[in-house]
Amino acid sequence: MQSFGRADILLPKNVDFSKWAVIACDQFTSDPAYWQRVRETAGSAPSALNLILPEAELGAPNEKEHIAEINRTMVQYLQNGVFETYRNCYIYVERTLVNGTIRKGLIGAVDLEQYDYHPGAKSDIRATERTVEERIPPRMRVREGASIELPHILLLCDDHEKVLIEPVEAEKAKLKPLYSFDLMEDGGHIEGWLVDGEIADAFDARLEAYAKTAYKKYEDLAGAPMTFAVGDGNHSLATAKACYEAKKKADPNAVHSAARYALVELENLHDDAQVFEPIHRVICKTDAPKLLAALKASACADTGFEVRWQMGSECGTVSLDPGQGELAVAVLQNFLDAYLKENAGEIDYIHDDDALLELAKQPDSIGFLLPSMEKSQLFRGVIADGALPRKTFSMGHAREKRYYLEAREIR
Numbered sequence: 265m266q267s268f269g270r271a272d273i274l275l276p277k278n279v280d281f282s283k284w285a286v287i288a289c290d291q292f293t294s295d296p297a298y299w300q301r302v303r304e305t306a307g308s309a310p311s312a313l314n315l316i317l318p319e320a321e322l323g324a325p326n327e328k329e330h331i332a333e334i335n336r337t338m339v340q341y342l343q344n345g346v347f348e349t350y351r352n353c354y355i356y357v358e359r360t361l362v363n364g365t366i367r368k369g370l371i372g373a374v375d376l377e378q379y380d381y382h383p384g385a386k387s388d389i390r391a392t393e394r395t396v397e398e399r400i401p402p403r404m405r406v407r408e409g410a411s412i413e414l415p416h417i418l419l420l421c422d423d424h425e426k427v428l429i430e431p432v433e434a435e436k437a438k439l440k441p442l443y444s445f446d447l448m449e450d451g452g453h454i455e456g457w458l459v460d461g462e463i464a465d466a467f468d469a470r471l472e473a474y475a476k477t478a479y480k481k482y483e484d485l486a487g488a489p490m491t492f493a494v495g496d497g498n499h500s501l502a503t504a505k506a507c508y509e510a511k512k513k514a515d516p517n518a519v520h521s522a523a524r525y526a527l528v529e530l531e532n533l534h535d536d537a538q539v540f541e542p543i544h545r546v547i548c549k550t551d552a553p554k555l556l557a558a559l560k561a562s563a564c565a566d567t568g569f570e571v572r573w574q575m576g577s578e579c580g581t582v583s584l585d586p587g588q589g590e591l592a593v594a595v596l597q598n599f600l601d602a603y604l605k606e607n608a609g610e611i612d613y614i615h616d617d618d619a620l621l622e623l624a625k626q627p628d629s630i631g632f633l634l635p636s637m638e639k640s641q642l643f644r645g646v647i648a649d650g651a652l653p654r655k656t657f658s659m660g661h662a663r664e665k666r667y668y669l670e671a672r673e674i675r
Contacts, residue, residue: 268419273672275669287451287662331406332409376525392493415527551628584596
């Protein structure tokens with residue numbers, strides 16, 4: 265298969281989908297009340313909640329027992345016929361967000377041999393943001409004994425011409441409906457259709473043609489081009505990769521196993537429902553004038569990325585040097601990382617403009633209001649600069665993240 269392709273996909277049957285589907289495990293980590301409400305909603309019904317470990321519960325005293333129970337439940341669900349298997353297919357998904365926009369996607373599998381999350385990767389699939397490798401081992405404990413996976417990973421294509429997913433949407437009247445329901449906890453609405461036969465064949469042909477020519481968009485960049493980028497859930501995909509590499513090291517035949525692949529949802533970066541929101545920086549407990557002077561001396565130019573700063577009651581703009589990166593956030597974060605290694609200060613990442621400005625008005629603080637990232641900059645930034653700095657952008661709000669719904673056997 266190519267780096268993205270069809271899979272044998274499991275869907276629960278004869279269940280209440282509104283109790284089955286739960287949000288990505290890395291959301292609401294500081295809100296145990298959210299997960300308690302989810303447990304109350306799911307009750308004793310079959311639910312993806314019984315097959316995942318919310319990160320809010322990582323490191324709990326009963327973690328080992330909880331993971332063992334998850335693994336037992338996976339086996340029970342498989343043995344008791346909770347799932348129906350749709351073989352060699354995709355699933356086309358439409359997610360209606362709370363604001364009414366519809367985000368389109370296609371569920372399929374990625375080849376982990378063609379994915380690399382490390383800095384300087386030249387693989388066909390890459391991380392958009394730097395992976396914190398310390399976050400992988402705890403997730404490996406969950407996946408190592410698992411018999412199935414449930415993905416919340418969003419894979420992005422840089423498809424300006426909308427030749428991949430959008431033609432599937434145009435054919436959806438010919439597709440078999442699989443589900444349509446409201447997601448719990450104000451997650452919006454979701455619908456899914458089976459994509460197989462001639463429509464899947466046509467997608468595969470378009471994907472093959474797309475992959476052969478996608479690199480031409482980046483010929484002016486020094487870095488190796490890529491076809492797909494991980495927009496969300498990179499640490500989950502990195503965990504799948506780490507588990508696969510461990511299996512392959514123990515048994516070279518693992519290269520032919522189900523563990524080589526991971527289920528994801530492919531989305532178009534240029535879908536109108538895809539909104540990239542900036543994540544601003546505030547540094548407190550620092551000598552703010554000294555920091556600003558150092559920034560101007562080492563990371564600015566006469567013209568470049570215009571970024572507003574706020575320091576107490578003072579404000580202004582700086583022009584970050586475009587020769588130091590493809591994105592304003594990359595230039596700024598690289599400077600801050602180096603500066604804070606040698607100087608006092610604590611950095612925080614703020615989504616809301618007004619909140620950033622208020623924090624920056626506090627004593628010994630300075631804030632930087634970053635511009636929204638143009639969609640066309642994402643792939644170019646990753647190719648030119650490698651994986652982008654942490655907290656580069658946000659793909660929507662917490663309730664807009666992917667819910668666990670489809671599954672795949674991995675053993």
